[in-house]
Amino acid sequence: MNRILDIKNLQVSLPTANGVLRAVRGIDLHVDKGEMLCIVGESGCGKSMTSMALMGLLPKRAEVTAEVLDFDGLDLLSLPKKERNKIRGMRMSMIFQEPMTSLNPSYTLGNQLCEAIMRHKGVSSAEAKERAVYLLTRAGVPMPEKRLDQYPHQLSGGLRQRVMIAMALMCEPDLIIADEPTTALDVTIQAQILRLIRELQQEFGTAVIFITHDLGVVARIADRVAVMYAGQVVETATAQELYSNPMHPYTRGLLNCIPIPGKTAPGSHLESIPGVVPSLIGELKGCAFANRCHVSTSECSQRTPSLELEPNSTSLHQVRCPITATTLQEAM
Amino acid sequence: MPDYALELSNLSRHFHLKNGAFKEPTLLKAVDGISLRIRPGETLGLVGESGCGKSTLAKMILGLLEPTDGDVLINDKARSASSRLSMARQLQPIFQDPYSSLNPRKTIEQIIRLPLQLHKEGNKESQKKAVKDISDLVGLPERLLKQYPGQLSGGQRQRVAIARALILKPKILVCDEPTSALDVSVQAQILNLLMDLKKELGLTYLFISHNLGVVEHLVDKVAVMYRGKIVEQGTRDEIFQNAQHPYTKALLSSVLTPEPALGLPEVLDSSAWDSAQAS
Ligand SMILES: Nc1ncnc2c1ncn2[C@@H]1O[C@H](COP(=O)(O)OP(=O)(O)OP(=O)(O)O)[C@@H](O)[C@H]1O
Ligand SMILES: Nc1ncnc2c1ncn2[C@@H]1O[C@H](COP(=O)(O)OP(=O)(O)OP(=O)(O)O)[C@@H](O)[C@H]1O
Ligand SMILES: [Mg+2]
Ligand SMILES: [Mg+2]
Numbered sequence: 001m002n003r004i005l006d007i008k009n010l011q012v013s014l015p016t017a018n019g020v021l022r023a024v025r026g027i028d029l030h031v032d033k034g035e036m037l038c039i040v041g042e043s044g045c046g047k048s049m050t051s052m053a054l055m056g057l058l059p060k061r062a063e064v065t066a067e068v069l070d071f072d073g074l075d076l077l078s079l080p081k082k083e084r085n086k087i088r089g090m091r092m093s094m095i096f097q098e099p100m101t102s103l104n105p106s107y108t109l110g111n112q113l114c115e116a117i118m119r120h121k122g123v124s125s126a127e128a129k130e131r132a133v134y135l136l137t138r139a140g141v142p143m144p145e146k147r148l149d150q151y152p153h154q155l156s157g158g159l160r161q162r163v164m165i166a167m168a169l170m171c172e173p174d175l176i177i178a179d180e181p182t183t184a185l186d187v188t189i190q191a192q193i194l195r196l197i198r199e200l201q202q203e204f205g206t207a208v209i210f211i212t213h214d215l216g217v218v219a220r221i222a223d224r225v226a227v228m229y230a231g232q233v234v235e236t237a238t239a240q241e242l243y244s245n246p247m248h249p250y251t252r253g254l255l256n257c258i259p260i261p262g263k264t265a266p267g268s269h270l271e272s273i274p275g276v277v278p279s280l281i282g283e284l285k286g287c288a289f290a291n292r293c294h295v296s297t298s299e300c301s302q303r304t305p306s307l308e309l310e311p312n313s314t315s316l317h318q319v320r321c322p323i324t325a326t327t328l329q330e331a332m
Numbered sequence: 333m334p335d336y337a338l339e340l341s342n343l344s345r346h347f348h349l350k351n352g353a354f355k356e357p358t359l360l361k362a363v364d365g366i367s368l369r370i371r372p373g374e375t376l377g378l379v380g381e382s383g384c385g386k387s388t389l390a391k392m393i394l395g396l397l398e399p400t401d402g403d404v405l406i407n408d409k410a411r412s413a414s415s416r417l418s419m420a421r422q423l424q425p426i427f428q429d430p431y432s433s434l435n436p437r438k439t440i441e442q443i444i445r446l447p448l449q450l451h452k453e454g455n456k457e458s459q460k461k462a463v464k465d466i467s468d469l470v471g472l473p474e475r476l477l478k479q480y481p482g483q484l485s486g487g488q489r490q491r492v493a494i495a496r497a498l499i500l501k502p503k504i505l506v507c508d509e510p511t512s513a514l515d516v517s518v519q520a521q522i523l524n525l526l527m528d529l530k531k532e533l534g535l536t537y538l539f540i541s542h543n544l545g546v547v548e549h550l551v552d553k554v555a556v557m558y559r560g561k562i563v564e565q566g567t568r569d570e571i572f573q574n575a576q577h578p579y580t581k582a583l584l585s586s587v588l589t590p591e592p593a594l595g596l597p598e599v600l601d602s603s604a605w606d607s608a609q610a611s
Pocket of ligand 1: 014016021023041042043044045046047048049050059213280
């Protein structure tokens, strides 16, 4: 099968002082081998919690359940800890927003690049270094041999992120999770880093889950997109389909908020989404977006919609909103 | 009315970076001889790569950092000649981070009222009324005035920061990345607010941002900064439709609009504009 990752009804809950916070409330997702899946959504919607659950890096007090959490035929939830750690080191890796959180300031970059591959794959130090230099070169890091002896703080933010990308590729993983890897960088460096991730991904056939809240970035790199709201996926489609035919009122709202050069008249009033995200503490009745939605009816706050296949689309387009589906059918 | 709300002439700020006890420190020209003028009621966008000196420039304008050389004129008068208090009536900042810039132990009402108290303006009653009026203006519901910053959303907090900046009725706002920490739907609300305030109060803005889509939407003029210098400036259309400097072109070509068919832009080689700057 072509699937590398299959998730059904993933839930993550965290105990807090005010009650149980349901950060992830039943996510269904899949990623094919070599595919770039972008996850997009507003702050606090559970993007990082989802990726931490996949990596097995959630805080201890978090409770994780899922009907299916399958990584290339392995059930991640029932896997013994040792096996899980091995997968994390070798077959799945992660790139964080701020590279300093995952780089150790007191070890050289060479040490950190080579550690996992030597430990997990029993590769010799010389071979590991050779691979590190190759990947640093591919990642556009100047003077790669010299970098092996440097420490993280001796590099600029852009260079550190390049090193992180090289590090994520050291063990030839099947899946990379990149959580806002370019948010802290300026636009020219962002474009370079995105190109690099895309090129390396295609060269090595790696699947990537790319998390961001920037719809411009998503449009330019995604094969497929999942839009998240309040701990759930509300819409998923190919990038082309999502941008030309957004269906969920939340997705449409997000796309209308951003001024687009050449399309939005400068100085014109921008649309925005009124109201705020509901609290994720305790049970949420009905559609989580109902209180901010301009097409919602009284039924929306009663019944929780499920993620349904959009019948009129040729590609796999799913939407968690019965209203858009009916309006569209009526329009036909 | 003054000729210029804000005028910078040959403004510089250098830093000496230490290289250990026995080595000569490196000289960093964070801002290197910048001259700029903004007319009253105009919005100037300042863009440029990370670390090119934008915030350093803003801090000098706000009097938070002494220039190494050059002058800042506000409403045609030298900044150094006026006291801090009188400056605060003419010029106010809005920063990126609405979380750290509000005192967590004060209510929203106390936070917005503080500048009036510092300036001994009016009595308690008139101050309360001023706070309510300004909160209405920025779209902050009255019920939030009794709450603390920790109980507000990011967009609400940024509105508090804007209300506090406006309470002394300054004519000039220096905005350093005012929306980059916010979600896009909140960003749209804050941008609409800034545009409405400009129309209603005739405000002048210096608007610093990495987001060129936002800059194009909001500004009348643009200045492009690279390594401490202004490399190009012009009207919005001159810069966005007909940029001349290679760095400006590179910056514009890196903007990622939500158009999936376009893919990623070519990565340009920085030697093109490094040599343009050297010459
Ligand atoms: N350690 C924690 N303890 C309790 N709640 C947490 C913790 N970390 C995150 N949360 C909450 O879980 C929810 C989901 O958070 P998450 O970090 O996954 O959001 P996100 O989508 O990554 O947002 P952002 O775009 O801001 O990074 C939020 O409501 C957040 O406040
Ligand atoms: N107090 C300081 N001491 C030494 N160097 C400084 C100091 N403040 C700023 N710098 C340096 O001056 C340069 C300009 O910094 P500044 O913060 O003005 O950049 P910026 O254009 O605002 O960047 P960004 O877009 O990332 O906010 C940087 O190289 C920075 O490291
Ligand atoms: Mg996150
Ligand atoms: Mg800055």
